Amino acid sequence: MAPEAPRTYPEPDPDAVLDLAGVTVTRSGNDLLDEISWKVAPEDRWVVLGPNGAGKTTLLSVAAARLHPTRGRVAILGEQLGKVDVFELRPRIGLSSASLAERIPSDETVADVVVTAAYAVVGRFNEQYDGLDATRGRGLLAQFGVEHLADRLYGTLSEGERKRVQIARALMTDPEVLMLDEPAAGLDLGGREDLVRRLSTLARDPYSPALILVTHHVEEIPPGITHALLLRKGAVVAAGPVESALTAETLSSTFGLPLRLDQRDGRYSARAL
Template sequence: MSSAFELTRVSVVRPGKILLNNISWSVEAGERWVILGPNGAGKTTLMQVVGATMFPSSGAADVLGRRLGSVDVFDLRTRIGQTSTAIAERIPPHETVRDAVMSAAYAVLGRWREQYDDEDEARAEQIMGELGVARLADRKFGTLSEGERKRTLIARALMTDPELLLLDEPGAGLDLGAREDLLASLEVLSEADGSPVLVMVSHHVEEIPRGFTHVLMLRDGKVVAQGPLAETLTAQALGRTFGMRLELSVDGGRYGARRAAYGHRADLPGR
């Protein structure tokens, strides 16, 4: 697999609203992307197209070598790991962490009468250990902290050894300590041999893990900028994305942003 997915002039239109407008985007094997943008920019819609849960209104979307609209999406989705608030809300609160992770092997939420073999259990234990949730294996999902839930969801998404992993705002709602724990896990994952292609949505540059390679910035359903992280993530591009003058800093591979002091300038939309 050379190209994980390729979108060509993709638009998603709903009555009275253009959610995505003429998006072209190609992601290659081995790349780790972050999608940045304000609320309503189209980030989640874009992830739904890439995750084969939404079809474009126009344009072409090729995911893992298959064209949406001419492939069995249920089979395709088994090759894609996803985390989101919507998935978390569907996990029964009484489900143990071990079962929440292991049940991904059957693509179900809530263990029922599935039969798991020793290989499934070993795989779940391995992933939980790598994500730092092995000690929580017998805890009920409903008793977990927000950070523990996020790491459990990533472990679940990795259970089927996906070729593509989509993380929709994994840092949302986390306190500083939980966010740093999550980023540490993502940094290990991004650098591990055999890891899937990673795509993560965020509002905040502070949540970009070390090891991520590329960025795509969205505003009003359109691409503001995309490309290698070190070259593309600039104060000017970030300012255009969020509609304000911003200062950008980087220290030890981690980014930070704040509103520019009075008198400073950053390119905004229309400049």
Template sequence: MAADQPIPVVTDLAGVSVRKYTTDQVILDGIDWTVRAGEHWALLGANGAGKTTILRLVGATMHPTEGTVEVLGHRLGRVDMRELRSRIGFVSSAQKVPVDQTAHTVVLTGATGTVQPLWRKYDDDTKARAHELLAELDLKDLADRPYGVCSGGQRARILIARALIADPGLLLLDEPFNALDLPSREDLIDAMHRLAATRPRLTTVTVTHHLEELAPNIGHALLLRDGRVLARGPVDEVLTGARMTECFGRPIEVGRLDGRWLARSARPRAQA
């Protein structure tokens, strides 16, 4: 793409609000947010801030109560949601996959968007592609290992390979580091960093609670508080101590070391 051409918009939320019909509870209130091709966003906020609801909107699994949501050039309400979802990769430790099947088979199910494999749908090229993705994510030797006996970190990377096999235009990661130990977390961060380097048009949105889980390629962040946007934009402008303190409601100190983020709760200094 020429340098003077605009970068395509992957998803755009304009004046988006979501309310529960039964109680009229406000879940999201007046959200404006634009994500462009090749950007990597972190979505942060306390529990109940609205992160999961935003992910459901951009993942084409629900409609807003007010406002417009456009994903991959299509406006929700004017597109077949099932077809749109086939172009969106989704990764969550809670998603259902066949735990008794091999890692290679689990990746194949991403090509059909099914829980169980549909063997007649997978040609030799698709099967080879699944092996390539496993190798790319340092899982080549696990191709024939049952998913259920893989470690948490290995499972997370298998699910990313599963999401990528359909060549999605958008990759959503819902707390992918949940319950991972330190080595597994670092392996996953390294894998995401490599993917960003080898796929310059890959667009990702990662929901997390911890700055330490952000890979160095994360360039933008959206902070939510009580269903509203507190801040959005480049990480250096958004992930500040002042804004994180306002977002989470307690004093937070933020730092950065070798491209990685650090955060801790600031404690009052003892009186002399």
């Protein structure tokens, strides 16, 4: 059999925060992502929705320069994966995910957890931090309502408190794009509502970085989200402006059951029909 001709992809958009073309990730013969093409502009605020195992975390890992695709072209902040030093690229991307959170030492103070992000390390080691970093770190903790916890050890925080600290940490490097993988997972109702409100403020701020938020639940979509990408079995069901991409029909196809979708005051809710 003749070898497959190498695929060619259109030149990436230099102004896009993310520009993915034909991205496929294959593991053990299965396509975890199947030919994903996706473009994110600096002013966009995206939600990525899909059931367990749809490939959301895999997609975010590629978008955050943590994982190379098996096939396809990935451009992040104008730089093409494979042609750029990812260690220079990663500080420009704010990422909060369960796998990163697991690596945060429990005996580190909350203030240090946030400030160490500026050095793209987990754990404080021996770096010298200047006063400006410390001030910025405190400001971010205040933005997420956890400044009073700055001197506590990270391991002593509740899940909700940890989630807010992780987001403050992701913002520490003043990233050009913020990626949050299930930021409300494990939060109680009050914690979720508080977080959704804070994320809504962030999403609506024109000076905020581009936002990509991964979730299973439409109830967690903060008002201010502009775009939605719906993923099922590694493939895109719908993607585009949230009003057209997120409908009862696309949501039902994504989750594989008939759903009713309601929207009120910028918040969504869904239930089975």
